[in-house]
Amino acid sequence: MRPTGRIAGCAFAILLTGCASFGAVDGVENLWREVPVGEFEKGVTTQADVLDRLGPPSQLINLKDQIVYYYLAEKTSGNGKIFIVWNKVSAETQYDRAIFFFDTDGVLEEFAYSKEEIPR
Amino acid sequence: MKPRRLRTTFRGLIAATTGLSGCAHIDQELGAPLAMEALGDVAEGSHYSAVLDRFGPPTKMSALPDGMAFLYEHVDLSERQYGLILPGEIGKWIKAVYASADAQVETILFVFDEQGNLRGADAQTWNADAGAGMSMTLIFSAGSFTDTEKYDSSAIRSLDWGKSLTMPLLVTLNSRQNLENGENGLQLTTNSGGIGQHTLELKTD
DSSP: OOHHHHHHHHHHHHHSOEEEEEEEEEESOOGGGGSOTTSSOTTTOBHHHHHHHHOSOSEEEEOSSOEEEEEEEEEEEEEEEEOSSEEEEEEEEEEEEEEEEEOTTSBEEEEEEOSSOOOO | OOHHHHHHHHHHHHHHHHHTTTEEEEEEEESOOOOGGGGGGSOTTOBHHHHHHHHOSOSEEEEETTEEEEEEEEEEEEEEEEEEOOSSGGGGTOEEEEEEEEEEEEEEEEEEOTTSBEEEEEEEEEEEEEEEEEEEESSOOOSOOSOOHHHHOOGGGGGOTGGGGGSOHHHHHTGGGOSSSSSSOOOOTTSOSSSGGGGGGGGGO
């Protein structure tokens, strides 16, 4: 085979490749990332305030003398490189969380957001 | 480029591609790596707010009879697949793939007393053989051939409240021992289902 034919063969083989990308979002909307710093205040904010601002929590946990609202958003994204003899698929799942602890009167005691954040 | 050099380059390319013949690599990372080194920053007796401040909301949490527990988890799954050439005429038509998977797991557990003060904490990292499998297909595919379900189950699973009503009978009857609703204890994601309080549910498998 002539060199030009071989080069054409190589180019054709390289072109016989594909790629893919995929993604999914699950859980609640991470509205807590839009809440200005200082709006939720320990000892002042109530369960009603949090519900009004963020909606129903993903999970409601009953401790002995506390109620916990747990918010969770999940985003999975990935990509695939499909070649003739070698393939690679990578997927990453990100979690964005917020947690609120209320006392028996429904007043905010503690809250925290995850360091990991899903961009809005 | 001179023809001789071109031939050498061409042979190198062919050698490189055939050397990787029929391979696939599938990576899956669940969540962000944990700040394992920060465990030392939280002393015994610290309030749970210090843990929240340093680590953020836990992956899972549960009420305990005399306090509560936070569990943080991170799983990194890696699966490798190798295409195999079967001997004889059948090898022309059927593609065989062998796959094996490894998991790197990080966990940190915090246990608090009734006042929310840290009673104990520990962190652990380990690598596990997450399984192996083999597939024979007519065309090549890049899907997963290993059973890594117990490693890659999503944190969202605990939000499936309504699904508990459609679970197998023994699981439904055992719902008071549910480890997903945060009120009956915790279980590592990597555990198999039917252990401890859930041995009854083994009969549904």
